[in-house]
Amino acid sequence: xxxxxxxxxxxxxxxxxxxxxxxxxxxxxxxxxxxxxxxxxxxxxxxxxxxxxxxxxxxxxxxxxxxxxxxxxxxxxxxxxxxxxxxxxxxxxxxxxxxxxxxxxxxxxxxxxxxxxxxxxxxxxxxxxxxxxxxxxxxxxxxxxxxxxxxxxxxxxxxxxxxxxxxxxxxxxxxxxxxxxxxxxxxxxxxxxxxxxxxxxxxxxxxxxxxxxxxxxxxxxxxxxxxxxxxxxxxxxxxxxxxxxxxxxxxxxxxxxxxxxxxxxxxxxxxxxxxxxxxxxxxxxxxxxxxxxxxxxxxxxxxxxxxxxxxxxxxxxxxxxxxxxxxxxxxxxxxxxxxxxxxxxxxxxxxxxx
Numbered sequence: 001x002x003x004x005x006x007x008x009x010x011x012x013x014x015x016x017x018x019x020x021x022x023x024x025x026x027x028x029x030x031x032x033x034x035x036x037x038x039x040x041x042x043x044x045x046x047x048x049x050x051x052x053x054x055x056x057x058x059x060x061x062x063x064x065x066x067x068x069x070x071x072x073x074x075x076x077x078x079x080x081x082x083x084x085x086x087x088x089x090x091x092x093x094x095x096x097x098x099x100x101x102x103x104x105x106x107x108x109x110x111x112x113x114x115x116x117x118x119x120x121x122x123x124x125x126x127x128x129x130x131x132x133x134x135x136x137x138x139x140x141x142x143x144x145x146x147x148x149x150x151x152x153x154x155x156x157x158x159x160x161x162x163x164x165x166x167x168x169x170x171x172x173x174x175x176x177x178x179x180x181x182x183x184x185x186x187x188x189x190x191x192x193x194x195x196x197x198x199x200x201x202x203x204x205x206x207x208x209x210x211x212x213x214x215x216x217x218x219x220x221x222x223x224x225x226x227x228x229x230x231x232x233x234x235x236x237x238x239x240x241x242x243x244x245x246x247x248x249x250x251x252x253x254x255x256x257x258x259x260x261x262x263x264x265x266x267x268x269x270x271x272x273x274x275x276x277x278x279x280x281x282x283x284x285x286x287x288x289x290x291x292x293x294x295x296x297x298x299x300x301x302x303x304x305x306x307x308x309x310x311x312x313x314x315x316x317x318x319x320x321x322x323x324x325x326x327x328x329x330x331x332x333x334x335x336x337x338x339x340x341x342x343x344x345x346x347x348x349x350x351x352x353x354x
Contacts, residue, residue, distance in 0.1 A: 079114075082106040090308060091315015094272055098265050098316070099316050108271035115278035120237050122282050124291050149190045156183040158238070213353050231351035232344075239347055244341055248337040254327050261317065265304050269316050276308060306332050 033055060035041065036048035041056045057135055082105045085093040106114070156179075162168055163176035244267060251266040284297050309331055314324035 078104065078106045081113060083279075086111070086272060086279075087308075089315065090272060090312035091317075092275060094269050094312060094316035095318070097272075098268050106274065108268050110243075110270045111275040112278075115275040115282070116237070119278045119282050119285075122285055126273055126285065128285070141354055149187060152183050152187050152190065155186070156180055159183065201218075209280050228351065232347060235351050236348040239350065240274075241341065242346060246339045247274075247335075249338060252334075253329075254330065255317065259319075265316070269312065272310060273309065277305060280304060280308075 036043055036051060036053055036055065037057055038053040039048060039051045041048050041050040046055055047053065048055065082093065085105070093105060097108065132240050159176045159179040163173050163180065168176070236328060247270040248263060248266045251270060252263060255261045255266070280301075284301060288294070288297055306328055310324050310328040313319055313331075314321070317324075319327070
């Protein structure tokens with residue numbers, strides 16, 4: 001129940017954030033006063049032409065709840081016009097929005113926010129999350145052996161320092177020598193037992209950057225890989241917007257010699273495309289939850305994204321079939337892989353130093 005409430009909260013948050021960046025479409029109410037309540041200008045229509053405030057404002061105890069519902073559902077008119085075009089005519093949608101036809105459609109950023117928050121809401125409701133415990137009993141025991149050996153080695157170093165200290169008394173040195181011998185015997189015993197647990201070395205053990213904050217994060221990840229995966233998922237959710245600035249330069253490279261296309265055009269293309277891919281993943285996740293076979297889901301996941309990118313490229317940039325196909329292959333096989341790698345590296349780095 002708590003997870004469902006949290007998921008509902010994420011959904012509402014996403015919708016409200018989407019609404020905050022979405023241009024309005026004349027969603028006014030009747031009963032507006034003659035003067036703007038914000039600046040005092042005489043109203044000619046539903047909105048003040050001087051400051052933009054709606055003529056009708058709420059003033060009741062239920063106003064807060066109304067504002068929440070208003071923010072969540074009031075771009076639904078645009079949504080139902082935008083979603084079919086995003087799915088079946090993405091190139092036309094992108095080009096029409098770039099050319100200035102804004103009031104009809106959900107803006108790219110609003111669609112992106114809505115789709116990303118909805119994706120993580122669905123994942124939360126369905127209980128899709130990284131495992132909290134990645135190790136079995138054997139690997140946990142092996143990790144414990146490693147930690148015990150490290151403690152023994154540290155104790156031996158302290159005993160050696162005590163033995164070699166000029167300030168130590170003969171009795172203290174004798175006790176240190178005895179402790180060193182016992183610790184070395186125990187270390188040999190532990191070393192002889194380690195093969196029974198398999199390879200206990202972790203790649204994190206060999207990583208030392210010299211940056212204390214990062215090294216501390218690496219040590220935490222080594223001790224608790226489940227927590228590391230959880231933070232990776234959480235940061236992917238929080239920093240998903242980074243996919244947009246990471247993708248735009250690569251798209252620009254494919255049209256650098258075409259002066260009629262600008263960075264804004266590429267940003268609109270990328271943002272709508274990511275929104276569609278998020279919505280597609282939502283559909284696939286729900287289909288998987290209700291029992292659709294992995295073969296069907298895999299086929300959809302392999303074929304739909306490249307075809308959608310091809311359609312969007314051809315319509316948004318008015319390309320010939322061959323030109324759109326070449327650019328689609330370049331995006332899918334090279335640039336998207338690079339962007340995803342950069343994004344994962346950034347998110348992982350943020351998780352380690354966070």
